[in-house]
Amino acid sequence: MALTSRIVEWLDERLNLSDVRHFIQEKGVPIHAQKLWYYLGGVTLFLFMVQVASGILLLLYYRPSSAEAYESVQFIVTQVEFGWLIRNIHSWSANLLILAAFAHMFSVFFLKAYRKPRELTWVSGVFLLFLMLGFGFSGYLLPWNELSFFATKVGTSITGAVPVIGPPLVRFLRGGDDVTGATLSRFYALHVAILPATATILLGLHLLFVQRQGMSVPIKTLRALKPGERLKEMPFFPDYILRDVLVWYIAIATLAALAAFYPWELGRKADAFAAVPAGIRPEWYFLAMFHTLKLLPSHIMGLEGEMLGVLAFGLAAAVLVIVPFLDRRASRGEPSPALTVLGVLALIYMIAFTIIGYMAA
Amino acid sequence: MTWFRGLACVVFPAVVMLACTGVGTASAQTAQTAANGCVACHASLSDARLSAPPAALQGDVHQTHGFSCVDCHGGDASAAEKVAAHSAAKGYRGKPAGKDVITVCARCHSDAELMHKFAPRQRVDQAAEYATSVHGKRLASGDTQVATCISCHGAHGVRLVNDAKSPAFPTNVAATCGGCHASAEHMKGYTLPDGKPLPTSQLADYQRSVHHAALTKNNDLSAPTCNDCHGNHGAAPPGVSSLTTVCGTCHTVFATKFATSVHAQIFERACIECHSNHAVLQPSDEMLGTSSQTVCASCHSDKDDPGYVASAKMRASIDRFKHGIDSSANLIGRVKNAGMEVGDDELALNEARTRLVLARTEMHAFDPGSLDGVVGEGMKILAGVDQAGNRSLAELAYRRRGLFVSLAAILLVVIALVFKIKGLEAKS
Numbered sequence: 001m002a003l004t005s006r007i008v009e010w011l012d013e014r015l016n017l018s019d020v021r022h023f024i025q026e027k028g029v030p031i032h033a034q035k036l037w038y039y040l041g042g043v044t045l046f047l048f049m050v051q052v053a054s055g056i057l058l059l060l061y062y063r064p065s066s067a068e069a070y071e072s073v074q075f076i077v078t079q080v081e082f083g084w085l086i087r088n089i090h091s092w093s094a095n096l097l098i099l100a101a102f103a104h105m106f107s108v109f110f111l112k113a114y115r116k117p118r119e120l121t122w123v124s125g126v127f128l129l130f131l132m133l134g135f136g137f138s139g140y141l142l143p144w145n146e147l148s149f150f151a152t153k154v155g156t157s158i159t160g161a162v163p164v165i166g167p168p169l170v171r172f173l174r175g176g177d178d179v180t181g182a183t184l185s186r187f188y189a190l191h192v193a194i195l196p197a198t199a200t201i202l203l204g205l206h207l208l209f210v211q212r213q214g215m216s217v218p219i220k221t222l223r224a225l226k227p228g229e230r231l232k233e234m235p236f237f238p239d240y241i242l243r244d245v246l247v248w249y250i251a252i253a254t255l256a257a258l259a260a261f262y263p264w265e266l267g268r269k270a271d272a273f274a275a276v277p278a279g280i281r282p283e284w285y286f287l288a289m290f291h292t293l294k295l296l297p298s299h300i301m302g303l304e305g306e307m308l309g310v311l312a313f314g315l316a317a318a319v320l321v322i323v324p325f326l327d328r329r330a331s332r333g334e335p336s337p338a339l340t341v342l343g344v345l346a347l348i349y350m351i352a353f354t355i356i357g358y359m360a361a
Numbered sequence: 362m363t364w365f366r367g368l369a370c371v372v373f374p375a376v377v378m379l380a381c382t383g384v385g386t387a388s389a390q391t392a393q394t395a396a397n398g399c400v401a402c403h404a405s406l407s408d409a410r411l412s413a414p415p416a417a418l419q420g421d422v423h424q425t426h427g428f429s430c431v432d433c434h435g436g437d438a439s440a441a442e443k444v445a446a447h448s449a450a451k452g453y454r455g456k457p458a459g460k461d462v463i464t465v466c467a468r469c470h471s472d473a474e475l476m477h478k479f480a481p482r483q484r485v486d487q488a489a490e491y492a493t494s495v496h497g498k499r500l501a502s503g504d505t506q507v508a509t510c511i512s513c514h515g516a517h518g519v520r521l522v523n524d525a526k527s528p529a530f531p532t533n534v535a536a537t538c539g540g541c542h543a544s545a546e547h548m549k550g551y552t553l554p555d556g557k558p559l560p561t562s563q564l565a566d567y568q569r570s571v572h573h574a575a576l577t578k579n580n581d582l583s584a585p586t587c588n589d590c591h592g593n594h595g596a597a598p599p600g601v602s603s604l605t606t607v608c609g610t611c612h613t614v615f616a617t618k619f620a621t622s623v624h625a626q627i628f629e630r631a632c633i634e635c636h637s638n639h640a641v642l643q644p645s646d647e648m649l650g651t652s653s654q655t656v657c658a659s660c661h662s663d664k665d666d667p668g669y670v671a672s673a674k675m676r677a678s679i680d681r682f683k684h685g686i687d688s689s690a691n692l693i694g695r696v697k698n699a700g701m702e703v704g705d706d707e708l709a710l711n712e713a714r715t716r717l718v719l720a721r722t723e724m725h726a727f728d729p730g731s732l733d734g735v736v737g738e739g740m741k742i743l744a745g746v747d748q749a750g751n752r753s754l755a756e757l758a759y760r761r762r763g764l765f766v767s768l769a770a771i772l773l774v775v776i777a778l779v780f781k782i783k784g785l786e787a788k789s
Binding site: 243 | 705778786
């Protein structure tokens, strides 16, 4: 302890940490009935850190070329000491991360935590979710196996339905007319450089906003307070941090169990000349969109069905980004049941179409 | 039977070629007017035999290339009267039959220079080959019942042999040959060299065969049909001495192994002794061994017979290998289901399965020693697969033990954290 104190003192003398220390000591977290939902952001952050750490370890052995990618992943899971664990944790954590991010987003949505003055926190969070989906899409191809190869073919071809910029966008994504080694190189660069750099900046901003503004309190809880009554708080450090760590431990135990009992299958190496294998489908988080596009008729009112579907999803994404600016009632501290109903419907749609898509595939 | 196909090759391209040569050009030119006269008149006839041919010409390869009635039948298509049109002075020869069919077709199809203009790769020896066939010889001796060009390729509506509608297309050949050879009435009076009646069961037998299944169910056009063993234009039964060669055309390695075997000197009908000819059924390991259902037992029933001992050894060897493959596949399946990476082991298993195929091939040398050599190599591969599979199972168990240890450690930390949090709550 004496050593720690001396180090802190040494740093304090040079960096003047008193402000930071004061901030940590003074920071409080409101206590209310919905406080459990507020741990989801911490879990998402933790899983992102797991992804970064396990991803860096995988980079030590992964080789991003169509000739070697599959073999290098095979080498990692069969020859590298604990390589199987790192790869399985990376794969499972990626999925849990997106699940946690969606859960975090919906909890913030339903608790109206995006309302003024936290609009920018919401916007940065939604963009972070998009980035996580981008991580998932680009990372899926990297093992260069049959399933990911053909799923990427289908996935990138959907981009072609975007009016005007669709076809050049597909070529840009693929690095050519078809999914080849050039696509793998691009997706690799996207996955390990472009997306992480962007995500780090956005995540930094997101966390900065959260720390500056503190945690939101649900409208219902605030309205239930009597005049002059103040909401109880717990110290951020160590009370709230310890609870966060507790949840992280549960997350890491879940990850370990999944990695040991349900190792991520590697499948067969991608072969562009092979017949398309049965059961081609994207990752579960794209399944609802994928299945919706499949169900759309080829033409709707003279326009291409797939193009309309892609445009609709683009519009939905744009609306999601500006939700805080649309929900004027929430910004005034009033309930906004219409948006809540919309959110419930969206959630039901996503769950239902994911299940239907999974069963159809 | 294949000679039918060949004849088709002769007839069609010949007619096609006519169009490009001097003769062809002249014929093609007359065809325009000739066809009109013949067709106009014949189409109005009430006798279906006479009115049907013009309609049947639709899609005919000769007609497509500008040839018409007069190119085969002679006569004058521009004549308004039947007598003038059918004038012998104009070369009218009516409906060619028997030897005349060969002559008419060979006029073009045996002309290399002419055929070269239409189909440079086309053979022009079909008529000569036909003359060497049983059909050709019998025709020369006056038997007009035998097949000629038109029997297999048709007269009107002739199609290229690679056209699926052609009677000489691989999937249609058996039915085409069977048109005569499966007809007891048609084949009445024909006999085998030993004087016995010529059987008419070939088509039915062939339709039960593995070759027919490959051709019609698997759409494998390289699978043999009648002409692949008997020849087409020069169709004749393969002689006993050439049976191994006929089967060995496709089953090369089997034929090579068989040639080294003791049976090569003994079997009068080579491969057919065990596999039959037209009714070649799916071979199986059950054919080998000493039980009464096996093929070997039909000759080697005495326990002291070296053949009996050898067949027992070979069957045991193959069975041991098969069971080994099943057992290893089962092990790898279990490991795979547990989510372990088994790509290399699956490759090795495939290699072992290839060795089983090789072992079954090697068996045709009927030498238990050489079979054991092939099986031994396969068993070594299986031993490697089993070792890898067991290592994976051990690794799996190790992972799970490690997981439980980790979970126990995490649980302890979680409990400690819960107590700490409770303590902090109590303080506040």
